[in-house]
Amino acid sequence: MDKIRKRSIIHLDLDAFFASVEQRANPKYAGKPLIVGGIFNKNGELSRRGVVCSASYEARKCGVHSAMPIWEARQKCPKAIFTPARMDLYRTVSQQFFHICSSYTPFLEPVSIDEVFLDVTSCTALFGTAEEIALKIKTKVKEELHLPVSAGIASNKFLAKIATNLGKPDGFFVLPDERVAEILADLPVAKLWGIGDKTEQKLNRAGIFKIGQLVSMPDMILQSILGENGPKIKLLAQGIDDSQVVCPEEVKSISRETTFSENITDLEQLYKVLLIQSQKIGYTTRKQGYAGKTVTLKVRFAPFITVQKSITLPRATNLDNTIYQTAKELMNSISIRQPGIRLLGVKLSSLQQDIQPRQLSLIDNRDGEEKWKKLTSSVDKIQEKYGSSAIKRAALLRKEKKTE
Amino acid sequence: MKVICSQKSLENGTQIVQKAISTKLGLPIYNGILFEVTKDNKIHLFSTDLEIGIDCYISAQIIEHGAVVIPNKIFSDLIRKFPEGNIEIEVDKNNIIHIKEEDMSNYKILGFSAEDFSPFPDVQSRVKIKLTQKILKETIQEVVFASSRDESRSFLNGILFKNVEKGIEIVATDSHRLALKKIKLTGKNRIDTDSQFEVIIPQRALSELFKLLSFEDDNIVEIDLGEKQVIFTLNSEGEKNRIRLFSRIIDGQYPDYHQIIPQQFKTTIKIDTEEFRQRMERISLFVTEDINTIRLETHIYSQQVGENRGELILKVNTPDIGDASEQIPCLIDGEYIEISFNSRYINDVLRIIKTDQTEIKLNENLNPAMINPVAKEEQYSYVLMPVRMS
Numbered sequence: 142m143d144k145i146r147k148r149s150i151i152h153l154d155l156d157a158f159f160a161s162v163e164q165r166a167n168p169k170y171a172g173k174p175l176i177v178g179g180i181f182n183k184n185g186e187l188s189r190r191g192v193v194c195s196a197s198y199e200a201r202k203c204g205v206h207s208a209m210p211i212w213e214a215r216q217k218c219p220k221a222i223f224t225p226a227r228m229d230l231y232r233t234v235s236q237q238f239f240h241i242c243s244s245y246t247p248f249l250e251p252v253s254i255d256e257v258f259l260d261v262t263s264c265t266a267l268f269g270t271a272e273e274i275a276l277k278i279k280t281k282v283k284e285e286l287h288l289p290v291s292a293g294i295a296s297n298k299f300l301a302k303i304a305t306n307l308g309k310p311d312g313f314f315v316l317p318d319e320r321v322a323e324i325l326a327d328l329p330v331a332k333l334w335g336i337g338d339k340t341e342q343k344l345n346r347a348g349i350f351k352i353g354q355l356v357s358m359p360d361m362i363l364q365s366i367l368g369e370n371g372p373k374i375k376l377l378a379q380g381i382d383d384s385q386v387v388c389p390e391e392v393k394s395i396s397r398e399t400t401f402s403e404n405i406t407d408l409e410q411l412y413k414v415l416l417i418q419s420q421k422i423g424y425t426t427r428k429q430g431y432a433g434k435t436v437t438l439k440v441r442f443a444p445f446i447t448v449q450k451s452i453t454l455p456r457a458t459n460l461d462n463t464i465y466q467t468a469k470e471l472m473n474s475i476s477i478r479q480p481g482i483r484l485l486g487v488k489l490s491s492l493q494q495d496i497q498p499r500q501l502s503l504i505d506n507r508d509g510e511e512k513w514k515k516l517t518s519s520v521d522k523i524q525e526k527y528g529s530s531a532i533k534r535a536a537l538l539r540k541e542k543k544t545e
Numbered sequence: 546m547k548v549i550c551s552q553k554s555l556e557n558g559t560q561i562v563q564k565a566i567s568t569k570l571g572l573p574i575y576n577g578i579l580f581e582v583t584k585d586n587k588i589h590l591f592s593t594d595l596e597i598g599i600d601c602y603i604s605a606q607i608i609e610h611g612a613v614v615i616p617n618k619i620f621s622d623l624i625r626k627f628p629e630g631n632i633e634i635e636v637d638k639n640n641i642i643h644i645k646e647e648d649m650s651n652y653k654i655l656g657f658s659a660e661d662f663s664p665f666p667d668v669q670s671r672v673k674i675k676l677t678q679k680i681l682k683e684t685i686q687e688v689v690f691a692s693s694r695d696e697s698r699s700f701l702n703g704i705l706f707k708n709v710e711k712g713i714e715i716v717a718t719d720s721h722r723l724a725l726k727k728i729k730l731t732g733k734n735r736i737d738t739d740s741q742f743e744v745i746i747p748q749r750a751l752s753e754l755f756k757l758l759s760f761e762d763d764n765i766v767e768i769d770l771g772e773k774q775v776i777f778t779l780n781s782e783g784e785k786n787r788i789r790l791f792s793r794i795i796d797g798q799y800p801d802y803h804q805i806i807p808q809q810f811k812t813t814i815k816i817d818t819e820e821f822r823q824r825m826e827r828i829s830l831f832v833t834e835d836i837n838t839i840r841l842e843t844h845i846y847s848q849q850v851g852e853n854r855g856e857l858i859l860k861v862n863t864p865d866i867g868d869a870s871e872q873i874p875c876l877i878d879g880e881y882i883e884i885s886f887n888s889r890y891i892n893d894v895l896r897i898i899k900t901d902q903t904e905i906k907l908n909e910n911l912n913p914a915m916i917n918p919v920a921k922e923e924q925y926s927y928v929l930m931p932v933r934m935s
Contacts, residue, residue: 498836498838498932498933498934499933500721500887501930502930503722503723504800
């Protein structure tokens with residue numbers, strides 16, 4: 142590997158992503174403390190359970206942050222507006238964001254739904270310097286998606302991410318090599334990758350609070366606190382990070398999970414959840430041009446016992462109904478114990494491209510697959526044109542009425 | 546028990562009955578063959594996996610009556626290694642089997658008590674069907690390959706026997722293709738009842754029966770249909786050469802196959818069987834387990850009403866291997882068509898068509914098609930579903 146060659150890495154992070162998307166969608170939320178997340182009951186009331194998924198910068202000023210319990214967020218920011226998370230919408234926007242990034246480099250590593258690393262080392266001849274590329278993306282995201290994004294530019298992934306955080310929100314921060322030592326020195330050790338709460342406490346007890354202090358510690362002492370990760374963390378502390386921007390592998394599975402606000406024992410209710418999840422998985426799988434052979438059901442019982450079961454179908458599918466029927470079959474094979482189910486999830490894996498020729502059947506299949514295929518494709522078209530509530534399975538109708 | 550019999554008849558007898566053994570059962574005694582001396586001084590051999598069973602008789606010099614279950618594998622291997630000549634088999638009270646040849650070899654095997662072995666079932670015959678070995682063997686060959694090997698829908702693992710006007714229909718399908726043979730009840734082939742029957746017989750029973758039958762033998766096989774079991778009896782006159790095979794009957798509703806078989810076609814192709822078979826086999830070298838589709842296209846030289854001279858074009862495109870095409874002169878009646886099939890489904894039927902000419906009958910490219918021998922009085926139909934591309 143060409144280690145001497147200096148890399149140009151850009152880290153991009155959509156600011157308060159879910160909240161920004163909601164503010165964009167509802168102008169009345171703009172400039173207000175908005176908290177996305179929490180669990181709403183049938184009457185639209187917020188449950189005490191659940192956590193903050195995302196908070197707007199206005200809410201963050203009150204001390205609200207992601208993963209904070211809802212009740213605490215309420216205490217800290219009584220004026221905050223709460224809104225449920227709309228993951229499908231965020232996923233779509235996220236895809237649009239990644240799409241913009243990918244027009245500048247194929248070396249792209251999404252870290253999460255709103256965060257990405259780009260290696261633009263070999264693209265500078267085409268699109269200009271890393272700074273220019275980052276600025277172009279930032280402008281494009283603002284113009285096309287109307288979302289603020291922070292960018293950090295440095296010679297490796299770790300430093301690029303540090304740079305992004307230094308510039309947030311709506312930031313643009315270039316971290317040149319010659320300033321690395323100076324900037325890192327004053328940052329808390331928790332900023333280093335691989336240092337969690339526990340390790341941070343240990344370091345603090347040893348009198349190490351800042352990265353600068355860690356760098357000046359003898360290796361022996363670091364080793365005793367950090368264990369085998371010691372040398373790696375010390376390199377990071379010096380701003381050295383060789384990790385590559387890894388392009389994501391092909392999708393391996395498509396899944397949906399739902400955490401309930403109360404434990405559920407009613408099978409009919411669970412079937413409905415499975416149906417909704419199966420429909421979402423089916424749609425995503427179809428849109429991405431895949432079909433999957435293995436359906437896995439994940440059930441978490443209230444005292445955190447998780448059961449997973451799967452069935453491998455004779456043929457890959459992306460039909461909502463086949464996924465649903467298989468998930469239902471799995472559900473029926475699990476005995477629901479008290480105090481009920483806390484989390485339910487469905488996963489479709491063993492994915493393959495959905496262009497395989499299909500051997501037709503003389504006698505109607507058990508699920509009449511051809512019929513379902515036609516039906517599903519018509520439903521997709523209607524929903525894409527008129528929205529997901531334009532047409533739906535009767536089993537899901539009553540639930541809708543109640544929430545309205 | 547003490548008997549002396551020839552190596553040859555022991556070898557023959559064990560070879561016949563051991564076909565019913567399947568290690569799947571997991572009970573050691575059923576990996577054995579029941580040997581019992583009959584009242585008329587013969588040896589009755591019987592083995593079973595409880596789903597199917599085969600028995601036969603061999604003649605022997607009986608010194609002492611008795612019965613035992615002999616472990617098949619070691620016994621038949623041993624018998625095969627003996628030279629032609631007499632073999633003495635003696636069983637003591639502890640079911641230890643002593644096998645001696647000319648006082649020069651001495652082998653001991655631990656057997657099982659015959660009392661623990663399930664007897665050949667008594668089947669109350671509701672219907673008796675008589676078919677010649679030849680016709681039964683041909684029919685099994687023409688039909689059984691189309692049955693399913695997938696055990697999840699058991700009725701598709703079986704072959705349907707159903708009486709129709711003046712005949713019996715024998716049908717197998719794996720849901721993608723279907724083979725149907727109608728046997729006319731003339732001459733030696735007959736049924737002793739007018740009542741309706743419909744039974745599904747496991748594919749394995751017929752495959753084992755196939756090995757016992759001869760294409761040259763014009764003798765009758767008696768088929769006795771009971772409530773839950775069926776018995777096939779070969780050489781029924783006298784016990785000497787009699788072989789019986791029993792099988793359970795599969796419980797299940799067979800699909801209404803007459804509804805599946807199309808009656809009208811838009812395109813009919815008449816083609817030389819041997820030429821079609823050879824070119825199909827050659828082009829099939831270019832398919833794989835995963836990509837096994839072959840495209841058929843018609844090319845017509847002139848457009849007149851009725852049969853026109855033309856070509857059937859076969860095409861295979863397998864990314865890992867390459868492209869291939871074959872052109873076969875043929876007679877085409879009807880519209881141009883482009884249709885894809887699993888190549889195996891075509892090769893399978895071409896292996897059993899004996900007539901010079903074969904007929905391919907097609908409708909739209911997502912509808913069932915037929916491949917049949919061309920003969921005056923043909924009683925065979927093969928229906929297959931195409932593969933939908935894209």
